[in-house]
Amino acid sequence: MNSFWKKCGVCKKEIGFQRAYQKCSISSCKKHAFCSVDCWAVHDSVMGHKSAYAEEERSPSAAEFQSKQESSSSQQRPRRRIVVNSPTENSSSPSHSSKGDLPSETLIVVSKLKNYVKAKSGMNTSGDVPDELSNFVRAIVNRAVDEAHKEGRKTLMARDFKNIEIN
Numbered sequence: 044m045n046s047f048w049k050k051c052g053v054c055k056k057e058i059g060f061q062r063a064y065q066k067c068s069i070s071s072c073k074k075h076a077f078c079s080v081d082c083w084a085v086h087d088s089v090m091g092h093k094s095a096y097a098e099e100e101r102s103p104s105a106a107e108f109q110s111k112q113e114s115s116s117s118q119q120r121p122r123r124r125i126v127v128n129s130p131t132e133n134s135s136s137p138s139h140s141s142k143g144d145l146p147s148e149t150l151i152v153v154s155k156l157k158n159y160v161k162a163k164s165g166m167n168t169s170g171d172v173p174d175e176l177s178n179f180v181r182a183i184v185n186r187a188v189d190e191a192h193k194e195g196r197k198t199l200m201a202r203d204f205k206n207i208e209i210n
């Protein structure tokens with residue numbers, strides 16, 4: 044395990060765990076840490092930011108840092124992304140699976156969804172959630188149909204959903 048968290052983006056001095064450090068307010072610079080406002084000011088002049096400022100943050104503890112490293116490395120296995128197209132994009136994109144107008148009704152049992160959300164979180168469910176979720180279901184089913192298609196099957200099976208992950 045590292046004895047320090049990160050090195051300063053300018054002077055390369057080591058920044059320890061649970062220390063105050065400076066972070067650039069520009070979002071594309073947020074991965075850099077600076078040991079002091081002076082070092083951030085050097086970065087600012089090098090980058091030529093227009094209206095940036097230094098934000099004081101606290102570095103994580105060694106344990107937090109370690110667990111974050113582990114979770115980010117476990118996310119490196121390949122994942123399939125579910126892309127939910129809007130209905131207008133769907134109708135213009137040629138797909139072997141769409142024959143004519145696809146039904147776009149709600150695929151979710153609204154009362155059961157609301158019960159689940161309530162039980163899980165105590166939250167209410169807004170009326171536009173079931174339609175949005177139905178778009179997800181359709182997107183996932185489209186992927187699974189492609190899987191079944193590849194195997195030359197005419198029946199969609201549970202295993203077609205196995206490799207589909209939502210992130």
Ligand SMILES: [Zn+2]
Nearest residue numbers: 051054078082
């Ligand atoms: Zn520095």
Ligand SMILES: [Zn+2]
Nearest residue numbers: 067069072090
């Ligand atoms: Zn910056």
